[in-house]
Amino acid sequence: MQSDAAPVEQVIVTPEQVRELAAIVGRENVIAARQELLVYECDAYTLEKNLPGVVVLPASTEEVADVVKVCARHKLPIIPRGAGTSLSGAVLAVTGGVMISVTRMSRVLNVDARNRRALVEAGCVNAWVTVAAKPHGLLFAPDPSSQSACTIGGNVATNSGGPHTLKYGVTTNHVLGYEMVLPDGEIVWLGTTPDGGEDVDGYDLRGAAIGCEGMFGVVTRILVRLIRGPQAFRTLLGVFESVDDASQTVSDIIAAGIVPGALEMMDTLITQAIEAAYHFGFPLDAGAVLIVELDGLNAGLDAQAERVIALCKKNAAREVRLAQSEQQRADLWKCRKRAFGAIGRLSPNFVTQDGVVPRSRLPDIMRFIRATSERHGLRIPNVFHAGDGNIHPLILFDERVPGQTRAAVAAGNEILEKCIELGGSVTGEHGIGVEKMDFMTQQFAPADLEAMQTLRRVFDPELRCNPHKMFPSGKRCGDFQMKKQIAS
Numbered sequence: 191m192q193s194d195a196a197p198v199e200q201v202i203v204t205p206e207q208v209r210e211l212a213a214i215v216g217r218e219n220v221i222a223a224r225q226e227l228l229v230y231e232c233d234a235y236t237l238e239k240n241l242p243g244v245v246v247l248p249a250s251t252e253e254v255a256d257v258v259k260v261c262a263r264h265k266l267p268i269i270p271r272g273a274g275t276s277l278s279g280a281v282l283a284v285t286g287g288v289m290i291s292v293t294r295m296s297r298v299l300n301v302d303a304r305n306r307r308a309l310v311e312a313g314c315v316n317a318w319v320t321v322a323a324k325p326h327g328l329l330f331a332p333d334p335s336s337q338s339a340c341t342i343g344g345n346v347a348t349n350s351g352g353p354h355t356l357k358y359g360v361t362t363n364h365v366l367g368y369e370m371v372l373p374d375g376e377i378v379w380l381g382t383t384p385d386g387g388e389d390v391d392g393y394d395l396r397g398a399a400i401g402c403e404g405m406f407g408v409v410t411r412i413l414v415r416l417i418r419g420p421q422a423f424r425t426l427l428g429v430f431e432s433v434d435d436a437s438q439t440v441s442d443i444i445a446a447g448i449v450p451g452a453l454e455m456m457d458t459l460i461t462q463a464i465e466a467a468y469h470f471g472f473p474l475d476a477g478a479v480l481i482v483e484l485d486g487l488n489a490g491l492d493a494q495a496e497r498v499i500a501l502c503k504k505n506a507a508r509e510v511r512l513a514q515s516e517q518q519r520a521d522l523w524k525c526r527k528r529a530f531g532a533i534g535r536l537s538p539n540f541v542t543q544d545g546v547v548p549r550s551r552l553p554d555i556m557r558f559i560r561a562t563s564e565r566h567g568l569r570i571p572n573v574f575h576a577g578d579g580n581i582h583p584l585i586l587f588d589e590r591v592p593g594q595t596r597a598a599v600a601a602g603n604e605i606l607e608k609c610i611e612l613g614g615s616v617t618g619e620h621g622i623g624v625e626k627m628d629f630m631t632q633q634f635a636p637a638d639l640e641a642m643q644t645l646r647r648v649f650d651p652e653l654r655c656n657p658h659k660m661f662p663s664g665k666r667c668g669d670f671q672m673k674k675q676i677a678s
């Protein structure tokens with residue numbers, strides 16, 4: 191879908207403008223040398239690349255605001271950046287411009303255990319919030335598999351989910367309020383303030399800007415909700431002959447009125463790769479494995495676990511293992527959360543897709559993925575949040591083999607089109623970025639897209655904040671990296 195694009199005009203950041211930015215954040219916190227900018231040429235979606243004109247690393251909200259004001263004066267695009275783990279090209283500097291990296295703003299400012307909330311800076315790594323909250327028996331529930339690297343600012347901008355989203359909800363359910371620097375440099379606070387009560391009057395602008403993919407402003411501080419950690423867990427590993435049997439089990443568990451904390455599926459290829467990397471003891475010949483985590487009060491969990499085991503067996507599970515210790519549980523989660531990393535053993539390149547189907551259509555989409563894999567001659571392992579119907583096919587390819595990059599992109603597009611056809615959506619959690627913007631017209635009517643643009647203009651009338659994302663423009667990056675690869 192992305193091949194006939196015209197190049198986007200590149201915005202030049204002049205040496206004088208770089209000096210103005212350096213005067214705000216210090217020369218050592220400005221990156222302008224070409225070889226150093228290469229680090230910022232893409233995020234975890236590596237098919238498209240383009241250099242920002244300059245990267246600035248402010249240390250406070252005030253510095254962010256001053257940087258943004260300089261950009262406003264010179265009409266420069268701004269691209270907010272957290273850890274750069276986006277899998278949809280959401281941080282790509284399509285027009286060049288000024289990338290604002292918040293990684294120096296990474297503190298947990300306070301944990302208010304009594305009111306179960308914490309105030310953090312936008313560059314705070316997701317997992318650090320729970321580390322800070324743990325001594326109080328609390329945790330931050332959204333747990334993207336990238337949580338040891340991704341930032342809370344990035345989570346807010348993409349409304350991140352994770353394995354435990356099924357029971358606990360996504361980022362928007364755990365953010366009370368946040369501070370944001372608008373594209374003209376004004377500092378606003380949306381939602382509950384750190385010294386405010388739980389409720390705010392008026393429109394829920396907090397909710398409106400969560401998931402805006404960095405197009406409304408730069409988030410600088412966030413007031414997050416903390417929850418009490420579950421008293422106990424029962425973590426089960428179901429081993430199945432086929433993905434169909436595992437998918438049926440997912441539907442049966444939910445139909446039985448059980449809401450596990452997490453319900454994750456992995457197919458043969460990915461299980462083999464994970465086993466080779468982390469030696470957990472996964473069976474190498476299983477068609478699929480299910481991780482079912484039940485959590486809550488200890489009383490009643492055994493009964494739920496027995497019910498889940500019975501449902502697995504009803505669907506011909508070969509074996510169901512119950513984690514016998516906290517260490518075993520932690521090892522199992524380590525394997526699941528590092529699954530993408532294990533792919534390096536299988537292939538030099540891969541694209542991670544992210545789509546959603548109604549849970550009942552999981553067998554259909556998995557069959558379609560298998561057929562797509564055969565049609566294109568590419569291996570496609572799957573590891574995904576089955577309880578949400580949120581699939582993650584990992585399309586393996588080798589960019590050195592002529593035609594494989596093109597085939598991988600085509601396979602991904604076909605899978606996403608099928609998700610729409612099955613009543614789902616083209617993203618469950620990774621966002622639209624540049625990767626999926628051409629799908630927006632398939633999912634939304636022109637009037638819907640215009641309504642979204644109207645909201646965007648309220649925050650960013652000049653459309654300078656993270657431009658050329660989410661809405662199809664028919665234009666792509668200046669260096670034609672994508673075109674080169676797809677043409678190969």
Ligand SMILES: Cc1cc2nc3c(=O)[nH]c(=O)nc-3n(C[C@H](O)[C@H](O)[C@H](O)COP(=O)(O)OP(=O)(O)OC[C@H]3O[C@@H](n4cnc5c(N)ncnc54)[C@H](O)[C@@H]3O)c2cc1C
Binds near residue numbers: 312334344404
């Ligand atoms: C191995 C792996 C596993 C992953 N697993 C999951 C998962 O389970 N669930 C999930 O939802 N995602 C997952 N992701 C995707 C990604 O980690 C999330 O989208 C994450 O929230 C991005 O955070 P980041 O700090 O890396 O943001 P970046 O990648 O730097 O930015 C992402 C977007 O947020 C914007 N942004 C970043 N910081 C700010 C800010 N301070 N103010 C305004 N806008 C900002 C950027 O402009 C961009 O549009 C995974 C990625 C990888 C590589």
